[in-house]
Amino acid sequence: MAVRVTRGKALIGRIEDLDQIRPKADKPLKISSVDYTGTSGDKIGIQSRPNATGDGTVTLYGAQIQPRFKDAIGGASLIGLDVGPILKGTSGNMTGDWRGIEVNLTDDNQAGRTVDGIGAFLRLRPQIHHAITGGLFGIEVLKDGGTKGWDAFLKFEDEATGLVNKPSGAVSLPATTGWIRVKIDSTFYKIALYDD
Numbered sequence: 472m473a474v475r476v477t478r479g480k481a482l483i484g485r486i487e488d489l490d491q492i493r494p495k496a497d498k499p500l501k502i503s504s505v506d507y508t509g510t511s512g513d514k515i516g517i518q519s520r521p522n523a524t525g526d527g528t529v530t531l532y533g534a535q536i537q538p539r540f541k542d543a544i545g546g547a548s549l550i551g552l553d554v555g556p557i558l559k560g561t562s563g564n565m566t567g568d569w570r571g572i573e574v575n576l577t578d579d580n581q582a583g584r585t586v587d588g589i590g591a592f593l594r595l596r597p598q599i600h601h602a603i604t605g606g607l608f609g610i611e612v613l614k615d616g617g618t619k620g621w622d623a624f625l626k627f628e629d630e631a632t633g634l635v636n637k638p639s640g641a642v643s644l645p646a647t648t649g650w651i652r653v654k655i656d657s658t659f660y661k662i663a664l665y666d667d
Contacts, residue, residue, distance in 0.1 A: 530630040621658060630655060 488662055494500040503516040522532050533664045536552055554571050578584070595609050627635050637655055650661035 551650075623654045625651075625653040627653065627655045 473559060507514040519533050521531060521533065521568065523529055538549060540546055540549060541608060556569065556571060558565070558569070566570060576590055576592060597607060599607065630636050635655055637658065644663050645665045647665065649664035651664065653660055653662060
């Protein structure tokens with residue numbers, strides 16, 4: 472076992488056979504809360520790449536996050552993961568995108584494997600027996616809180632078989648029809664909403 476932990480600004484060297492890190496009571500465990508002074512390339516705050524090397528029936532997780540309130544303890548809110556990329560100040564432009572979460576299912580651009588289950592980028596499953604007075608929803612979308620409002624709820628790169636097609640022709644809808652705005656390629660469309 473090789474464990475070396477130093478204090479201050481000194482480097483923490485390679486750590487092996489370590490299965491638990493505990494922060495001080497009521498203090499967050501800060502990882503990679505440092506300044507990156509490089510001016511090009513990718514900067515990664517935290518990276519997890521477990522690699523299964525034994526053939527069998529293992530289920531591999533990149534990370535698990537499960538905050539909790541113990542029995543008989545109440546509180547305000549319980550949030551599994553808070554992701555908030557922030558642009559601070561008023562200067563310094565971005566030449567790329569600004570994304571909260573990016574999910575990719577990828578391979579080595581080679582065929583040959585079979586996945587007997589499904590492929591899904593996001594899975595929602597309620598396992599709840601408690602009362603939720605505000606209601607239970609798959610996604611909650613808040614109104615804009617700044618000066619830049621929503622352009623649409625969804626943006627599709629373009630038409631895609633089995634996913635989305637651009638509409639053609641005209642249809643008759645109730646006069647009280649509402650809508651959800653989406654964008655396909657460079658054109659905006661509306662998904663009609665009317666009384667069930």
